[in-house]
Amino acid sequence: MTAIVETKNLTRYYGEQLALNHLNLQIPVGAVYGFIGPNGAGKTTTMRILTTLLQPSGGEAWVAGLSVTQQRAEVRRVVGFMPDSFGFYNNMTAAEYLDFFAAAYHVPPARRRALIDDLLALVDLAHKRDSDVMSLSRGMKQRLSLARTLIHDPQLLILDEPASGLDPRARVELRELLRELRRLGKTIMISSHILTELAEMCTHIGIIERGTLLASGDVETIMRSLRPHRTFAIHVISDIATAAEIASTADHVLAVRTINDDGPPRIEVDIDGDDHAVSALLARLVSNGTAIIHFAAQTGNLEEIFLKVTEGIVGS
Numbered sequence: 001m002t003a004i005v006e007t008k009n010l011t012r013y014y015g016e017q018l019a020l021n022h023l024n025l026q027i028p029v030g031a032v033y034g035f036i037g038p039n040g041a042g043k044t045t046t047m048r049i050l051t052t053l054l055q056p057s058g059g060e061a062w063v064a065g066l067s068v069t070q071q072r073a074e075v076r077r078v079v080g081f082m083p084d085s086f087g088f089y090n091n092m093t094a095a096e097y098l099d100f101f102a103a104a105y106h107v108p109p110a111r112r113r114a115l116i117d118d119l120l121a122l123v124d125l126a127h128k129r130d131s132d133v134m135s136l137s138r139g140m141k142q143r144l145s146l147a148r149t150l151i152h153d154p155q156l157l158i159l160d161e162p163a164s165g166l167d168p169r170a171r172v173e174l175r176e177l178l179r180e181l182r183r184l185g186k187t188i189m190i191s192s193h194i195l196t197e198l199a200e201m202c203t204h205i206g207i208i209e210r211g212t213l214l215a216s217g218d219v220e221t222i223m224r225s226l227r228p229h230r231t232f233a234i235h236v237i238s239d240i241a242t243a244a245e246i247a248s249t250a251d252h253v254l255a256v257r258t259i260n261d262d263g264p265p266r267i268e269v270d271i272d273g274d275d276h277a278v279s280a281l282l283a284r285l286v287s288n289g290t291a292i293i294h295f296a297a298q299t300g301n302l303e304e305i306f307l308k309v310t311e312g313i314v315g316s
């Protein structure tokens with residue numbers, strides 16, 4: 001794994017208050033890294049340090065191998081930052097807004113027009129090119145702000161709570177845009193205190209609370225470490241009690257539940273074996289006459305992971 005972001009014992013005090021406590025974080029190149037934690041956990045502090053806007057009190061951090069304390073100008077060239085509140089100016093069109101930032105990043109005037117048109121097209125705002133930024137919806141402002149962070153073609157995008165305050169449609173558009181940016185080779189770090197906002201968007205997650213990283217890694221690995229067995233939902237149209245009995249005698253099966261709710265008749269099987277054990281379970285059911293119409297692994301969601309990881313810590 002090549003890490004684009006790495007922190008070592010990153011620590012930050014505000015006066016007496018410890019906001020970040022020896023944070024050791026790694027974000028692989030190409031990841032969409034969801035940085036999750038409740039209000040005041042230290043997400044913004046971490047992001048501001050990674051973007052060189054804030055100095056750590058201790059420890060170190062690197063972005064694309066560059067030190068955020070020693071090589072600040074170089075770091076700024078490879079990072080695009082979207083803060084949680086964005087400032088817009090009155091009497092400026094979307095194109096003028098981007099032109100202003102392109103000039104600030106020393107993009108030569110001859111290249112600016114094409115760059116701005118490309119960015120507006122990417123964030124689906126070409127039709128708002130000449131509209132006053134103050135007239136744009138919150139979702140559009142969010143996308144324009146994202147276009148601004150892309151002006152200098154950074155490798156890493158750091159987005160602080162980009163989905164907050166967006167309606168469901170704007171959120172879907174944001175998710176699609178992030179997917180597109182990932183396809184374009186960007187690594188994305190994105191924070192939220194609402195887990196479901198990040199579900200489906202992330203390849204990796206880090207969970208932070210009170211300045212401490214509680215878990216970090218790819219979503220699958222974290223799920224597996226929290227839930228050592230897998231659960232399969234099996235919908236049957238033959239006798240369900242018989243199916244449950246057959247399943248319970250298969251190797252590696254820990255528990256079988258018969259589900260009788262409003263949904264289709266089904267059993268849920270907890271199994272701690274590998275894929276061979278799963279396939280043997282299916283074969284056993286079928287060879288013993290169970291009529292199966294659906295067989296699928298249950299996937300937990302980020303909400304579940306978060307609650308497990310923070311068990312005993314939240315509210316203690």
Ligand SMILES: Nc1ncnc2c1ncn2[C@@H]1O[C@H](COP(=O)(O)OP(=O)(O)OP(=O)(O)O)[C@@H](O)[C@H]1O
Pocket residue numbers: 014017018019037038039040041042043044045046193
């Ligand atoms: N400028 C500051 N002065 C004093 N304390 C601060 C300052 N900025 C942040 N803090 C404190 O540091 C801790 C971490 O704050 P931070 O803003 O990094 O958390 P966060 O996870 O981004 O929270 P939120 O989701 O509310 O933005 C909090 O306890 C906060 O009160």
